[in-house]
Amino acid sequence: MTELPIFTQLSYLAAAALFVLSLKWLSAPTTARRGVAAGEIGMALAIAGTLLLPDIVSYRWIIVTLLVGTAIGIPLAYLMPMTHVPQRTALSHSFGGLAVGLVGTAKYYLWAAADPARLTHFTIGVICFEVLLGFLTFTGSLMAFGKLQELLPTRPIVYRGQNVVNLSLFALALIIAVYLTIYPLTSSLFPALIALALAFGVLLILPIGGADMPTVIALLNSYAGLSASAMGFVLENKLLIIAGALDGSSGFILSIIMCRAMNRSFTNVLFGAFGQAAATQTGSEERPIRSASPEEAADILLSAARVAIIPGYGMAVAQAQHKVRELFDQLTRRGVEVKFGIHPVAGRMPGHMNVLLAEADIPYDRLLEMEEINAELSHTDVALIIGANDVVNPAAKNDHASPIYGMPIIEADKARTVMVIKRSMNPGFAGIENPLYYMDKTLMLFGDAKSFIGEIVKAIAAQKS
Template sequence: MVAQHIMGLSGLLAAGLFIFGLKRMSSPATALSGIVAAGVGMVVAVAASFLVVFDLVQAGNAELGTNVALALIALVLGGGWAWWRGSKVAMTAMPQMVALYNGMGGGAAAAIAAVELSGTGRGASLALAVTVIGALIGSVSLTGSIIAWAKLDGKIKKPWRFGGQRLVNGVVFAATVLLGIAAVVLHGTADGVSLAILFFLGALAFGIMMTLPIGGADMPVVISLYNAFTGLAVGLEGFALQNPALMIAGMVVGSAGTLLTVLMAKAMNRSLVNVLFSNFGDVSGGGGEDVKGEMKSTDASDAAINMRYASSVIIIPGYGLAVAQAQQKLYEFVKLLQTAGVDVKFAIHPVAGRMPGHMNVLLAEAGVPYDIIFDMDDINATFANTDVALVIGANDVVNPAARTDKSSPIYGMPILNADQARQVYVVKRGQGKGYSGVENLLFFQENCSMVYGDAQAVMTSMIQAVKDLGA
């Protein structure tokens, strides 16, 4: 009885820590402490669960002893592997890792549901129905996240589409739902177990089929959506198990993931339906608007000298910066500019990189102060009065076609107003297009010059050029 009371209190404490941690994660300056707080909450919840199980074992339920040993082994192996991989993962592989961890959470919820559905006895219909819904969402999150990981990691290079695909997916989903209903109705019978197995196979297959047609440009939104799915699945399974900590944690993660998904879709000026069911990224060219002007290139040293004598510079980081692992060199260059009296700021687009907050984490890793990093809405009006905009590895998020070309697939998407700066330098490996496949009109503007090369090498040249001025 005492253990049950401790379990209830620990669930309340864990839930409070989850919510407090999530609140702290809303700002880059406090995100680390928020992650630690949420982690402590998880430790409290897990420890309390083991306390209850140990109490049951001491009360004479010896069968649980083996389960406790297996759970401890799984905890050590899983925690050790996650710690090792998390400490070694490259910044460019961070989105893939997040996708996998999202999937594991959904898979854990589905595994809990599988145990419940394979049990004997009739069971409460409401609890079983909630269990099946959680199992469906968790299974979709598991396989969908694995496909998202494969796309981000280059294992799957192109979307897989065929005629009538939406109809086939709809049939698979409807059949899976019917199998889930039948599994609830026949729960506790041999037929119920068979139907539950078919239900899980259908749910896992639908997660794959739902994600395969989605283009790589939309993977950040998809990752966020599956994060919401995982939270919802965990919350539902928490209800089925009458576990307050699971319910609250799942609801917090689910609601936060849903809000983030909506905000990201809004930042792309697209509905979630469009993200999931359009062929975004399968276009060639920039729509109907003719590209005027030509690309001009300049040396890294000339661009650096111009920035050294500028009054203000806004830097726009993109995925290319992460690929080149040039964030440390970039910040070294920034400090040289600041020493020379240049006002330097960073502008972050909501969907820059390959996952929410990717660029913020990248800059934090290099030690860039939070007070010079600004979100799009807070800095966009500043570009018109800025001497130089430096774009490193970004593409679609600075493309003026989003404002002017109604036939462009990115039309209406809010962008960073880099083109309004007096001078724009774009650091880019070559003349390729972004994820959307749209030609970037910024690159052809009169006030824009391209600095071709790997960002690491370009930043090294820029640093040396500024240092030579002071020699």
């Protein structure tokens, strides 16, 4: 490979440092904006350095593809609402996986035809790894997008022997990859490897329910990063190796954090079909519940000294984050201390609730992680739950027979009064009833979260300070 120009070497070095700093700063809400800016500057430097490589013969198609990518990326960023960030993230992973898979495929056939000596055992092994992960990330992320967008059923799609079929396909893909590594010029098997990777990506996501999407998004992010790192070895690009490794390792660590937050293993998330028994429980209508009007809820909130707001996916669906900000402002003006409890897997992607509340300019210091808010709930007057289900279900602590037993939850049941905004008494994605809804201290506030909170805000504003 031709020696890199000095500007390219310096830009790659700076970009690598910025990528590391970006991950560091993105780990805290107060520095997240700085982290995003560092990542953007690092990527701009990486692209600029790459465009100066002496190997480039013509810029025509590079410019065309940059324009096409820009034409797609800008509308995705500006037109997609913040509530659809999980879907946009899944699409981004899909595009990344497709790009990696196509580059690996192109390199294999180009070298097989023009320079077979370059297809060493190591090189073809890395190409197979890159193509396998890239294409399964492509179709798997498209499936995740379909589930998040509710174009596909959000609950697990299962059939008898499903795990055996999935693992058999993956094993067959690995066998082909090993064979190609030993006999690199057996090009007739390469399309089969691609087809198996594409099929496995679809089948991998089918049995995964909506409640597991935060973990799946993080895992697909890890796959995309690892495949990009492999592409760096193929292209002999050190920056791509570094960036892919950072992406892959951080995504994997985040997946582990998500699994711990649900007290679940990777195998249970990927092959457990969690939530498939939804709606099999009946009789919830026969159990007594207490409900309240917006005016009654406003009175209770105004009489409280401390309020904990616990958001969930229902807040995202209703796009209620700005109404939540109005409620926060009204209560704090009246001297009520308001804090937010954020469960790690609330929503459909890691940090989903943080993103939505940040969009509504909720102060960062009011957003508490699960352990922090749990330490305060026993002396909290009101816990207001907005569209959260399984992450506040006390069955996770008390019912050994519950499928979510052992999952760490936000212990809203410790508050003196609990109010839950929900459209209906339907269970969450785990498909089980929540005993919290039937406690004497609990009031159910039925309705759309955005509308109901708006009515509470009006009721508070109508009262004299």
